[in-house]
Amino acid sequence: MRAGADGALDVLHPLIMLVRGLARLTMLVLRWWAKAPKDRRGPVLFLAAVGVMVVGLLPWGPAFAVAVVVGTAAWHGREGARPAGGPGCEDAENERLQAVYEALVPCFALRDDPGPEPLYAHDGAWERAFEEVEFTDDGRIGRLLVRYPAHFPDSDSAHRLAVERRLTTKSGRDREYRFAWHEERNLLEMTVPQPLPQGISAQRFVTGPGEIVLGFTDAEAVHRRMPVADGGRARDVPPVVWRTGARSAQPHLLVAGAPGAGSTTLLRSVVLQALQHGEVLVVDGGGSGEFASLAGREGVLAVETSPAGAVASLEWAVHETERRLSAASRARQAGRPVPEDVRRPLWVVLDRPATLSHLARAEGRRDPQELLQVPLRHGRAAQVTVAVAEHLENADGLARAVRSYTRARVLLGAASPEETWAVLGEATVSRPGPDAPPGRGFARLGAGAVLRLQVPAAPDPLDDAAGEAERQAVLALLPPFAAAHARALGGQAAQSGAPDGPGHRPGTKPGAASQAT
Numbered sequence: 001m002r003a004g005a006d007g008a009l010d011v012l013h014p015l016i017m018l019v020r021g022l023a024r025l026t027m028l029v030l031r032w033w034a035k036a037p038k039d040r041r042g043p044v045l046f047l048a049a050v051g052v053m054v055v056g057l058l059p060w061g062p063a064f065a066v067a068v069v070v071g072t073a074a075w076h077g078r079e080g081a082r083p084a085g086g087p088g089c090e091d092a093e094n095e096r097l098q099a100v101y102e103a104l105v106p107c108f109a110l111r112d113d114p115g116p117e118p119l120y121a122h123d124g125a126w127e128r129a130f131e132e133v134e135f136t137d138d139g140r141i142g143r144l145l146v147r148y149p150a151h152f153p154d155s156d157s158a159h160r161l162a163v164e165r166r167l168t169t170k171s172g173r174d175r176e177y178r179f180a181w182h183e184e185r186n187l188l189e190m191t192v193p194q195p196l197p198q199g200i201s202a203q204r205f206v207t208g209p210g211e212i213v214l215g216f217t218d219a220e221a222v223h224r225r226m227p228v229a230d231g232g233r234a235r236d237v238p239p240v241v242w243r244t245g246a247r248s249a250q251p252h253l254l255v256a257g258a259p260g261a262g263s264t265t266l267l268r269s270v271v272l273q274a275l276q277h278g279e280v281l282v283v284d285g286g287g288s289g290e291f292a293s294l295a296g297r298e299g300v301l302a303v304e305t306s307p308a309g310a311v312a313s314l315e316w317a318v319h320e321t322e323r324r325l326s327a328a329s330r331a332r333q334a335g336r337p338v339p340e341d342v343r344r345p346l347w348v349v350l351d352r353p354a355t356l357s358h359l360a361r362a363e364g365r366r367d368p369q370e371l372l373q374v375p376l377r378h379g380r381a382a383q384v385t386v387a388v389a390e391h392l393e394n395a396d397g398l399a400r401a402v403r404s405y406t407r408a409r410v411l412l413g414a415a416s417p418e419e420t421w422a423v424l425g426e427a428t429v430s431r432p433g434p435d436a437p438p439g440r441g442f443a444r445l446g447a448g449a450v451l452r453l454q455v456p457a458a459p460d461p462l463d464d465a466a467g468e469a470e471r472q473a474v475l476a477l478l479p480p481f482a483a484a485h486a487r488a489l490g491g492q493a494a495q496s497g498a499p500d501g502p503g504h505r506p507g508t509k510p511g512a513a514s515q516a517t
């Protein structure tokens with residue numbers, strides 16, 4: 001019985017294909033008709049009638065015309081119905097698109113539009129407004145190119161956000177969307193982006209001096225490709241590279257994130273890269289010991305976890321910044337090259353400083369964040385880079401200087417459009433989906449585009465719960481322990497006239513001491 005039905009279907013297949021193609025062609029014509037302005041319909045109808053007459057008068061014209069129609073219908077009907085569909089599929093798609101259109105009417109329609117046929121009206125058809133539409137295999141909108149009226153204030157982010165919100169709601173909130181506003185053509189493109197490169201571990205990235213890989217982004221968002229090792233395989237991925245140093249327009253970094261979204265991991269990844277060419281002073285305000293693996297390593301000046309230690313180390317960083325500035329200025333005046341110890345990058349890395357400031361105030365001490373003002377303000381010229389990470393919910397505990405001078409920004413995890421605006425200076429309704437892994441978010445360097453970001457995995461190597469391969473990757477990047485380093489640092493600081501290195505404990509390794517407490 002079943003074999004018989006299959007046989008009949010095989011015999012009827014060309015006919016089914018033709019009928020399907022004819023139905024699709026008819027839909028195309030009807031859609032065009034609904035979409036076309038009234039004043040264009042008449043002339044086109046007239047031209048079509050003339051064409052039919054001319055073809056009818058030619059000797060082989062009708063036969064040729066039938067052959068063209070059959071061929072076109074066969075071509076259009078060659079692909080079967082999509083899984084979501086069958087005959088009802090197009091109806092369902094039309095319904096979805098009409099719902100999206102209706103949702104956009106309040107944003108785009110003018111109350112007393114003088115035009116005879118406004119693009120957006122409550123009884124309007126989506127066909128006129130949506131230039132291109134693509135559906136995914138499961139019947140959901142995958143891409144939409146929306147034409148909007150010229151009066152829409154597309155440079156106003158609140159208006160843009162309202163449109164993006166409605167599009168997201170009507171297209172399904174459980175997915176991430178990317179919006180591209182083409183202001184010069186009054187077009188808005190909504191796409192569902194491909195997943196970002198994931199699971200890439202910390203490693204020696206192929207970068208130039210002063211370049212730090214924050215993570216990886218969409219292929220179409222950046223031109224650069226970077227070879228990385230991913231689970232034993234080499235692949236090229238599009239990186240988000242932050243340029244630091246004297247020529248950088250964004251010399252300092254602020255990472256804000258939901259708890260557990262991976263901001264500490266990003267700082268650790270930054271420190272591992274910074275240690276390749278410079279020295280790092282770490283202040284761990286969370287006090288959870290997540291930077292303990294760095295203590296005592298070559299190039300790590302201190303790992304402070306207490307308000308007292310943080311204040312002492314940051315006071316040293318202030319003096320060191322000033323020393324570098326005056327040494328560089330003296331060298332330039334004398335026509336000498338800037339000394340090597342002034343050109344060597346110094347990093348001041350703070351995780352959760354708001355907590356530390358709170359504790360310092362409670363203990364009647366100086367707020368450690370106050371001391372960041374000098375490195376933030378003058379660090380660029382002194383090769384001093386500041387990187388700060390804070391939980392979104394504590395972002396109001398960040399000092400003004402931190403908020404003003406950190407122009408490289410990263411936002412990790414779920415955030416409201418308002419929080420996104422506060423961190424990135426641009427609101428977007430798009431957010432990592434519910435299944436997004438930690439380390440997913442957005443990056444913005446200065447006034448550049450907001451880029452989706454996946455941070456490489458760089459877990460605390462002392463964390464037993466982390467994956468073995470990722471922990472080993474971090475351990476392989478850690479510099480060796482430096483027993484003599486603290487003594488050298490004390491001597492160098494004494495020579496330069498600055499206080500005795502971070503923590504003011506001459507001859508000791510302040511980071512190791514303070515981490516141990």
Ligand SMILES: Nc1ncnc2c1ncn2[C@@H]1O[C@H](COP(=O)(O)OP(=O)(O)OP(=O)(O)O)[C@@H](O)[C@H]1O
Nearest residue numbers: 258259260261262263264265438439455456457459
């Ligand atoms: N980019 C990443 N890739 C893989 N795992 C990650 C990534 N970022 C973070 N993780 C994992 O997610 C967990 C939380 O990370 P992390 O401690 O960095 O987040 P956090 O935002 O600093 O959290 P907290 O609220 O504890 O301060 C850890 O187990 C970490 O290994």
